[in-house]
Amino acid sequence: MTEFEAAVLVAAAGLFGALFFGDKDQGIVLAKDLHVVKKPKFYPVVDTHAHLKAEAAMFDLAVEVMDAAGIAVTMNLSGGSGRTLDKALALAAKHPGRFVTFCGGWPDDYDWKAPDIGKRLARMIGESKRQGAAGFGEVVKWALHGWINWDDPRLEPMWEKLEELQFPVNWHVADPSRYWMKETPTRMLEAKGYYKGYPLKHALIMQQERVLERFPKLVVIASHANWLNDQIPHLIYRLETYPNYYFDLSAACDEFGMDREDFRDVCLKYSDRIFFGTDAGYSPDKPKRYGGRKHLVADYKAFYVAHFLFLGTDQEKIPCAWKGAPGQHLVGYENGFVRYANDGIALPDKVLADIYYRNAERLFGVKARGWRPKGKFSYDVQPA
Amino acid sequence: MKKVLGVVLICATAAAAFAFGNRDQGMVTADKVLVLKAPKFYPAVDVHTHIDGTPEAFDLAVKSMDAAGVAASFNLSGGSGERLDKALELAAKYPGRFVTFCGVGGRGDDWKAADIGERFAKSLEESHKKGAAGFGETVKWALSRRIDWDDPRLEPMWAKLEELKMPINWHVSDPSRYWRPEGPLNTLESNGYGKDAPLKQALLFQQERVLEKHPNLIVIAAHANYLTDEIPYLVYRFEKYPNYNIDIAAACDEFGRLPEEFVDLATKYADRMFYGTDAGYSARKVGQYGGLESTIQDFKAFQVAHFLFLGTDQRMIPIPFNGNYGRHLVSWENGFTRYANDGVALPDEVLKKIYYENAERLFGIKVRDWKPAGEFSYEIKPVAPEPRPRTGSTDSRM
Numbered sequence: 001m002t003e004f005e006a007a008v009l010v011a012a013a014g015l016f017g018a019l020f021f022g023d024k025d026q027g028i029v030l031a032k033d034l035h036v037v038k039k040p041k042f043y044p045v046v047d048t049h050a051h052l053k054a055e056a057a058m059f060d061l062a063v064e065v066m067d068a069a070g071i072a073v074t075m076n077l078s079g080g081s082g083r084t085l086d087k088a089l090a091l092a093a094k095h096p097g098r099f100v101t102f103c104g105g106w107p108d109d110y111d112w113k114a115p116d117i118g119k120r121l122a123r124m125i126g127e128s129k130r131q132g133a134a135g136f137g138e139v140v141k142w143a144l145h146g147w148i149n150w151d152d153p154r155l156e157p158m159w160e161k162l163e164e165l166q167f168p169v170n171w172h173v174a175d176p177s178r179y180w181m182k183e184t185p186t187r188m189l190e191a192k193g194y195y196k197g198y199p200l201k202h203a204l205i206m207q208q209e210r211v212l213e214r215f216p217k218l219v220v221i222a223s224h225a226n227w228l229n230d231q232i233p234h235l236i237y238r239l240e241t242y243p244n245y246y247f248d249l250s251a252a253c254d255e256f257g258m259d260r261e262d263f264r265d266v267c268l269k270y271s272d273r274i275f276f277g278t279d280a281g282y283s284p285d286k287p288k289r290y291g292g293r294k295h296l297v298a299d300y301k302a303f304y305v306a307h308f309l310f311l312g313t314d315q316e317k318i319p320c321a322w323k324g325a326p327g328q329h330l331v332g333y334e335n336g337f338v339r340y341a342n343d344g345i346a347l348p349d350k351v352l353a354d355i356y357y358r359n360a361e362r363l364f365g366v367k368a369r370g371w372r373p374k375g376k377f378s379y380d381v382q383p384a
Numbered sequence: 385m386k387k388v389l390g391v392v393l394i395c396a397t398a399a400a401a402f403a404f405g406n407r408d409q410g411m412v413t414a415d416k417v418l419v420l421k422a423p424k425f426y427p428a429v430d431v432h433t434h435i436d437g438t439p440e441a442f443d444l445a446v447k448s449m450d451a452a453g454v455a456a457s458f459n460l461s462g463g464s465g466e467r468l469d470k471a472l473e474l475a476a477k478y479p480g481r482f483v484t485f486c487g488v489g490g491r492g493d494d495w496k497a498a499d500i501g502e503r504f505a506k507s508l509e510e511s512h513k514k515g516a517a518g519f520g521e522t523v524k525w526a527l528s529r530r531i532d533w534d535d536p537r538l539e540p541m542w543a544k545l546e547e548l549k550m551p552i553n554w555h556v557s558d559p560s561r562y563w564r565p566e567g568p569l570n571t572l573e574s575n576g577y578g579k580d581a582p583l584k585q586a587l588l589f590q591q592e593r594v595l596e597k598h599p600n601l602i603v604i605a606a607h608a609n610y611l612t613d614e615i616p617y618l619v620y621r622f623e624k625y626p627n628y629n630i631d632i633a634a635a636c637d638e639f640g641r642l643p644e645e646f647v648d649l650a651t652k653y654a655d656r657m658f659y660g661t662d663a664g665y666s667a668r669k670v671g672q673y674g675g676l677e678s679t680i681q682d683f684k685a686f687q688v689a690h691f692l693f694l695g696t697d698q699r700m701i702p703i704p705f706n707g708n709y710g711r712h713l714v715s716w717e718n719g720f721t722r723y724a725n726d727g728v729a730l731p732d733e734v735l736k737k738i739y740y741e742n743a744e745r746l747f748g749i750k751v752r753d754w755k756p757a758g759e760f761s762y763e764i765k766p767v768a769p770e771p772r773p774r775t776g777s778t779d780s781r782m
Contacts, residue, residue, distance in 0.1 A: 205616075231614040
């Protein structure tokens with residue numbers, strides 16, 4: 001097949017898809033689709049998993065959303081390194097107490113074949129810490145993409161450095177299991193087709209296991225609960241075996257909601273190891289996609305409140321809070337099917353306080369308690 | 385106040401006894417399995433059963449197998465020495481119907497002995513000569529704190545199994561819910577593996593180290609290793625260890641919670657999956673289940689519930705699970721019902737492999753032309769249990 005033929009094929013498929021499935025924006029379910037039936041209790045929440053582009057407008061936008069949704073502090077996992085990091089730190093400093101900045105795990109600058117890659121990364125981490133970064137990450141899927149295996153000996157200097165500095169790493173290793181499965185009429189969720197030519201999910205997890213065994217003091221925040229949500233016995237094993245192993249809940253509540261009893265038990269027992277997070281993204285293209293800034297703020301607020309309803313109330317059929325490919329979804333329609341909705345698990349007060357802010361205060365020295373949004377505040381969601 | 389409390393307590397106990405009554409309601413019998421969609425016939429091989437070393441138990445087994453269309457059963461309670469001789473002798477009376485596994489160790493064994501692995505290896509060699517086709521069911525040695533699976537003292541045993549190419553039916557852990565407290569949301573049986581028990585994943589990692597060290601070991605993971613809630617891990621093992629197989633005994637209820645994943649798994653790894661039920665045949669059962677005819681029908685219903693789950697799309701099929709109180713179809717624990725499954729209707733070529741082709745290949749048996757004598761159908765005809773003499777206890781199964 002020539003390139004031209006391929007292009008025609010792709011275009012035809014795209015046209016067919018557009019005609020058949022209609023506007024992709026139906027995938028973004030908006031504030032109007034969330035009904036707040038049971039009121040969550042207020043907590044000064046720390047979102048440990050967000051991505052902000054280093055532009056003043058994006059930080060302003062984030063603050064507006066945070067104020068609307070009752071988010072005290074957001075951790076920016078897109079800090080980058082060098083001058084980008086300086087810029088991200090300077091922008092964060094304009095909003096004292098509202099942002100924590102991680103340094104960059106983004107791959108563009110790296111020569112993955114370099115024999116000294118681990119040393120270079122270790123140096124970068126040392127420098128970033130001096131600049132003011134609070135952690136390293138989000139470090140995303142290096143092994144899944146075939147860049148470098150997590151247990152490659154060349155990375156040892158990096159793990160050593162992280163362990164030595166007790167510098168937390170937000171570490172994204174796998175993806176939901178369904179990404180490795182085939183799409184079928186009954187499996188209506190997004191699948192990525194990892195079943196061919198990609199490493200197995202558990203092979204990635206075992207690479208990580210070997211790093212954890214070798215560096216047991218490493219401070220890890222496993223992004224998205226390592227997507228061990230369907231391997232809860234393994235998750236428990238890690239929490240018991242590695243004292244500095246934590247996880248964030250971002251983009252994983254939909255999965256955990258499928259096994260809510262087990263998830264609730266894990267939350268009760270290990271509340272001091274779990275961080276609230278959402279994977280919220282702030283980039284210049286977003287306001288347009290949501291039909292303007294006002295809509296975006298209302299929709300992002302709904303996105304947050306969907307999490308709070310799931311964790312803190314027993315409301316039933318809450319649209320799933322999940323940040324999918326086309327934006328952040330509450331409920332996404334993939335191929336015309338609706339994603340499942342969750343019933344809330346109504347965690348007790350102490351557990352919620354741990355997850356929402358106490359753990360972040362302890363590990364990152366931020367202060368969220370006492371913070372309140374200015375003016376009158378409620379979790380009511382008003383479509384713009 | 386104390387008096388009032390006492391009265392309340394007595395009343396509550398009486399009410400509970402009245403409401404839940406005889407524990408026998410926990411045992412769902414032939415009359416509870418409705419065959420709405422008739423499964424296609426296959427000469428099934430049940431690779432996971434336990435048969436007492438008595439003529440009565442073998443008689444019950446064969447009659448139940450004939451009624452349910454089960455061509456052959458693997459007896460995973462063969463033991464060693466004289467007990468094994470007896471099991472082999474009884475099996476030989478029914479040519480082609482039984483395959484006998486051997487066992488080692490026991491409660492009386494000295495698990496601390498330095499030469500335990502060598503002794504086990506020697507026992508395996510003897511049992512192999514006598515005609516044992518495999519080793520097992522090897523049950524929860526590490527969970528019961530007898531010896532860790534990756535204890536170096538067991539090395540001679542693993543090496544001997546590799547050398548003899550002798551399959552091991554290997555039971556390592558239990559369903560995850562056994563590690564969780566019973567609660568309003570955990571309504572299923574829980575064994576309360578608490579603070580002192582090793583973690584489930586720790587046991588699995590012990591096994592992992594043995595698998596890594598002995599890649600030629602032929603493993604049939606009993607109950608799918610209860611990796612039913614860790615399917616990505618199960619897939620990893622299938623890909624990494626070409627001699628790693630599973631049986632689905634007492635695991636269909638768990639798999640039924642993730643039907644789509646199970647279908648994917650069964651379709652892709654059909655040649656690594658064995659049909660099994662954990663059925664337990666003993667003379668004692670006949671008394672418990674109200675006579676021979678009634679017991680045979682109950683065992684048939686137990687097998688047919690599996691066939692309905694695997695081979696049809698009938699919905700709300702009572703769950704076949706061999707629980708602590710005997711073989712249950714659906715059991716009520718503390719007044720709650722266990723969940724029921726919808727059938728996953730696996731395709732014909734997958735069912736063939738799971739039911740008999742894999743067993744034929746790995747164990748050199750031949751069942752493909754076997755048919756039950758006379759007229760046969762999967763229909764279940766409940767037989768009213770014979771009244772049994774009342775003893776002091778209302779629950780003879782305790």
